[in-house]
Amino acid sequence: MFDLIIKNGTVCTADEMFKADVAVKDGKIAAVSEDLSGCECAKVIDASGKLVLPGAIDAHTHLAMPFGGTISSDDYFAGTRAAACGGTTTVFDFVLQDFGETMVDAVKRRDKLCKGRAAVDYAYHVAVKDVSGKLLDSIEEAVEYGVPSFKVFMVYDFGVTDGVFYKILEKAKQCGALIGVHAENNEMVNTLTEKFLSEGKTSAWYHYMSRPEFVEAEADRRAIAWAKALDTPLYIVHLANKDGVKAVTEAKDEGYTIYAETCPQYLEFTCDVYKREDGRNFVCSPPMKGEESRQALWEAIKRGDIDTIATDHCPFQTSEKDWGKDDFTKIPNGCAGIENMYPYMLSAANEGKIPFTKAVELCAANPAKIFGCKQKGSLAVGKDADIVIYDPEKDFTITNEAMHSDCDHTIWEGVKLHGYPVQTYSRGKLVYDNGDFVGEEGWGEFVKCSLK
Ligand code: URP
Ligand code: ZN
Ligand code: ZN
Numbered sequence: 001m002f003d004l005i006i007k008n009g010t011v012c013t014a015d016e017m018f019k020a021d022v023a024v025k026d027g028k029i030a031a032v033s034e035d036l037s038g039c040e041c042a043k044v045i046d047a048s049g050k051l052v053l054p055g056a057i058d059a060h061t062h063l064a065m066p067f068g069g070t071i072s073s074d075d076y077f078a079g080t081r082a083a084a085c086g087g088t089t090t091v092f093d094f095v096l097q098d099f100g101e102t103m104v105d106a107v108k109r110r111d112k113l114c115k116g117r118a119a120v121d122y123a124y125h126v127a128v129k130d131v132s133g134k135l136l137d138s139i140e141e142a143v144e145y146g147v148p149s150f151k152v153f154m155v156y157d158f159g160v161t162d163g164v165f166y167k168i169l170e171k172a173k174q175c176g177a178l179i180g181v182h183a184e185n186n187e188m189v190n191t192l193t194e195k196f197l198s199e200g201k202t203s204a205w206y207h208y209m210s211r212p213e214f215v216e217a218e219a220d221r222r223a224i225a226w227a228k229a230l231d232t233p234l235y236i237v238h239l240a241n242k243d244g245v246k247a248v249t250e251a252k253d254e255g256y257t258i259y260a261e262t263c264p265q266y267l268e269f270t271c272d273v274y275k276r277e278d279g280r281n282f283v284c285s286p287p288m289k290g291e292e293s294r295q296a297l298w299e300a301i302k303r304g305d306i307d308t309i310a311t312d313h314c315p316f317q318t319s320e321k322d323w324g325k326d327d328f329t330k331i332p333n334g335c336a337g338i339e340n341m342y343p344y345m346l347s348a349a350n351e352g353k354i355p356f357t358k359a360v361e362l363c364a365a366n367p368a369k370i371f372g373c374k375q376k377g378s379l380a381v382g383k384d385a386d387i388v389i390y391d392p393e394k395d396f397t398i399t400n401e402a403m404h405s406d407c408d409h410t411i412w413e414g415v416k417l418h419g420y421p422v423q424t425y426s427r428g429k430l431v432y433d434n435g436d437f438v439g440e441e442g443w444g445e446f447v448k449c450s451l452k
Pocket of ligand 2: 182237238285
């Protein structure tokens with residue numbers, strides 16, 4: 001006897017779309033078959049005219065993150081509640097290592113905040129700050145613990161030096177970890193920032209001007225050069241510029257394992273947003289770039305040179321963004337997006353920009369594969385029953401009022417989508433139903449990842 005059968009829908013995987021019924025038992029996909037009529041089942045849902053998709057995996061979030069003089073405004077409950085309502089059933093949150101702390105201690109410290117709070121399943125990456133003494137070796141312990149992915153920042157006051165980055169890549173190669181990188185040239189950012197401030201150029205536009213295309217591109221190329229030198233994989237987070245795209249394409253064509261992630265905000269907006277009255281709400285790093293970069297990202301998606309879409313969800317309240325009204329350096333960096341990723345990419349598919357299979361590949365299948373999240377990202381029998389039912393006919397205009405995050409605004413306000421998720425299941429449990437969060441705080445479980 002099954003717990004749930006989703007009947008008459010069109011199943012969409014990363015490879016194909018086909019009419020099928022999907023059965024769930026004990027939180028797992030139990031059957032995917034042309035016709036499950038006649039099977040005993042506690043509950044049957046009719047998904048005629050709808051798509052049945054694997055839940056998305058957001059491989060890049062910053063929940064309750066201390067940053068920019070405050071803490072990002074979605075905690076583990078609010079952020080994962082919003083995720084569920086946008087069809088995202090697993091989030092990878094960044095644990096920022098403290099100086100002197102081992103990688104596993106950092107994970108355990110953050111897990112105390114998350115345990116009992118998350119509404120969907122979660123995993124972690126560790127953002128590495130300190131590899132002094134035995135701390136470099138503690139990467140191995142984290143890999144065994146189920147956290148085999150790490151990030152280095154080339155910017156911010158907690159960014160690492162080139163030498164430390166190299167050491168981390170070397171260790172990752174030794175123990176089978178994957179390193180992600182926030183690539184921007186810190187020296188250039190600081191130099192340009194100083195110059196603009198001294199000239200009295202303090203508006204949000206100068207956030208972009210102090211981190212233009214070449215500032216990101218140069219760092220992308222440098223990071224790729226080291227990964228190539230060591231012949232170890234590298235994952236570039238939130239890629240946003242056209243020359244960085246070119247560098248990724250070249251490295252892939254040469255046969256190197258360089259993964260690239262981009263975010264919906266870089267696919268939708270350009271640097272022109274920084275000229276708007278509410279421009280500071282769009283301040284994130286790297287900033288949105290010019291139209292050519294936006295186009296280059298879409299072309300790279302179509303070519304297969306972008307591997308994943310993630311959100312970099314790191315929202316701050318309007319009052320905090322306002323700290324930078326007269327000085328862009330005081331604006332906490334980051335924007336909300338956790339609820340918008342899957343609907344945005346699926347809407348692009350619905351409008352014919354990319355195939356639906358591509359949206360599933362980028363938002364679910366690839367993050368599961370790349371980060372070793374083996375029970376997620378697919379509707380194959382035996383996988384977790386993380387399922388989204390999507391109505392391609394439902395038009396939706398994004399408003400902050402309709403979102404489920406704790407942030408008081410969204411950069412996505414007014415963006416129109418064609419098609420929208422109507423239900424989300426997390427391990428077989430209904431957590432989102434036609435506009436409403438119906439899940440439970442604490443339902444989410446830690447997902448152990450393994451790259452072996
Ligand atoms: O502006 C951003 N992206 N804030 C979050 C931290 C980061 O750089 O990923
Ligand atoms: Zn970053
Ligand atoms: Zn980030």
